[in-house]
Amino acid sequence: MTVNEMQQIVEETAANFIKTFVEPAAGEIDEQETFPMSNMKEMGRLGLLGIPFPEEYEGLDQSFASYISFVRQLAGACASTAMTVVAHTCLSGHPIHSFGSPLQKTVHLSRLATGEAIGAFALTESGSGSDMASMRTRAVEHDDHYVLNGSKTFITNANVADIYLVAASTAPDKKMLGLTVFILEKGMKGISTSSKKERKLGMRGADMGELIFQDVIIPKENVVGRKNFGLEVLHETLASARMGMAAIAVGIAEEAQRHCLQYVKQRKQFDQYLYQFQTIKNMLADMEVNLNASRLLLERAVHLKDSGKPFAKEASEAKLFASETATRITKDAVQIFGGYGYSRELPLERLFRDAKLTEIGDGTSEIQRLIIADELIKRRAKSSFNPVGGQKL
Ligand SMILES: Cc1cc2nc3c(=O)[nH]c(=O)nc-3n(C[C@H](O)[C@H](O)[C@H](O)COP(=O)(O)OP(=O)(O)OC[C@H]3O[C@@H](n4cnc5c(N)ncnc54)[C@H](O)[C@@H]3O)c2cc1C
Missing domain, CATH: 1.20.140.10 (Butyryl-CoA Dehydrogenase, subunit A, domain 3)
Incomplete structure (x- = not known):
């Protein structure tokens, strides 16, 4: 199959999915403030959550332009679903794809591409929004692991995610140059959410919440890139x-x-x-x-x-x-x-x-x-x- 033929199939699949599943549900998703889980599962099944990722990690190996075109059309039908997808694909899958180890890609990126897992990206804190350098979440290095403490706020997909990309300070004296990004998984001891879905002006179907980390032990193999490369x-x-x-x-x-x-x-x-x-x-x-x-x-x-x-x-x-x-x-x-x-x-x-x-x-x-x-x-x-x-x- 040529690149153009594949691109056409992706476009047709996306257009059909949006018309059949997304458009009819958008009003209710907003009104009821319901997370669009069935849309996410269907997109995963159709491969639409893996548009820009390589086939070896369950992706469709399409251009970023193809992915962006899909997000644009999705947003026209249901912005809450589009926002969920951007947090999942761009903020969570993308850093693993660009900087992750082969093992991280096999284990985590593949699950994100198929929708088996939902991703969240956690950077913002209650006291650190635009100003990343004032981040207080800390990860302290030990022999074969880090210990993470802190909290993140306003995190899209916080209450529904299985994989979290978390930024933490590993060298506070270096400020922005002392940040590291880690992959955390649901179920790791010490991770909790406030269980409160933040109520918002818009994007009401998209989930947003808080993540709390208390002495979370993160294996070193979960560092994205390397220490202080955040x-x-x-x-x-x-x-x-x-x-x-x-x-x-x-x-x-x-x-x-x-x-x-x-x-x-x-x-x-x-x-x-x-x-x-x-x-x-x-x-x-x-x-x-x-x-x-x-x-x-x-x-x-x-x-x-x-x-x-x-x-x-x-x-x-x-x-x-x-x-x-x-x-x-x-x-x-x-x-x-x-x-x-x-x-x-x-x-x-x-x-x-x-x-x-x-x-x-x-x-x-x-x-x-x-x-x-x-x-x-x-x-x-x-x-x-x-x-x-x-x-x-
Ligand atoms: C629906 C929603 C979803 C989100 N999802 C995520 C997510 O998934 N992951 C995540 O990490 N974060 C997420 N965020 C957080 C978002 O990235 C921050 O809200 C945003 O970066 C602004 O930070 P803040 O809210 O702390 O505002 P502040 O940084 O406190 O800014 C307040 C005001 O001051 C202005 N300001 C600040 N600094 C300057 C400056 N130097 N010069 C001029 N003006 C300035 C700002 O522009 C703003 O108008 C989400 C937020 C929302 C509302």
Whole structure:
């Protein structure tokens, strides 16, 4: 089978799955705040959780572009499911794929790719959000293991995950250069959750909770990469996940635009269709231009990644622009629908609530602006740049 034939099969499988399973359940998943477990299991069965991973680890060996395209379409149908997938694939599977040992890939990546296990990525702490350098979770090295103590907050999939990628400080004096990422598994002694699913503005089906680590013994073979190598792992993982978040933003915004384009041709006021009002036309035009710009920025970042070139700055640009665009477009979509937009009978208010998260998760818009500006300054005046700033890289 050629690469193109395989890609076509993946696209058709994804489109069928979204239409049959995801679209019909999305409203209820949001309303009932239910974790989309059956969607996850079905995606695992179909291979869709392993799109960018090698076949030897149960993946489909497709490009990152193919994976991002799937996330975008998924988000248009159910952003909670898309968010769950990004935390599972980009934040949990991806670092194992890029930095893990062959054993870690065989044992853990394969289980993530088939949906046998659900992944979570734990970086944020109650006192350490944008500022990773203030992390307090510590892992102390012993002969053949580490002992982990601390806690993580706002973790997607915390209450449902089987595999956790956890960042901890292994050399507190080195701050950002003293971080290490570990693979932990459900059932290890000393791991607990608060069992409380955080209630959120949007993405209500996606699980989010707290992880607590008390004297957890982690075998040394569970270190991702090597000791004090966490910054590199986090840098690459977050940059990749930002493209996932940008894809979610684009998917949500496209769905809002689709609804608007139908509605303005149906709804009449003052004997005119809505699309005949200049102010509505302005909103539709701005939606289109900003969506196209978001798609192009995302495409550029993804292309760089697929070509093996540096992509962190471009991923931040795509995430920043697409997320702020999604918030604006969904706000305008609610406005175009008037009272019906505000009503919970239609999905516009859900899209509006879901979009906001894309400006916060995987690094806020403010942090993306810092990354972009720092990179620009670094390129122009390398000698005076301090790369160990401390913000979420
Ligand atoms: C639904 C959801 C899911 C999440 N999932 C995960 C997950 O799976 N794993 C995980 O590890 N984390 C997760 N997070 C956490 C998320 O990454 C953080 O919330 C985010 O990075 C911001 O950190 P904070 O909330 O502590 O805000 P803070 O860092 O306290 O920031 C507060 C405000 O100050 C601004 N700010 C902070 N520093 C600066 C600065 N230097 N310059 C300018 N402005 C600044 C911020 O932009 C923000 O506006 C999730 C969060 C949410 C809401």
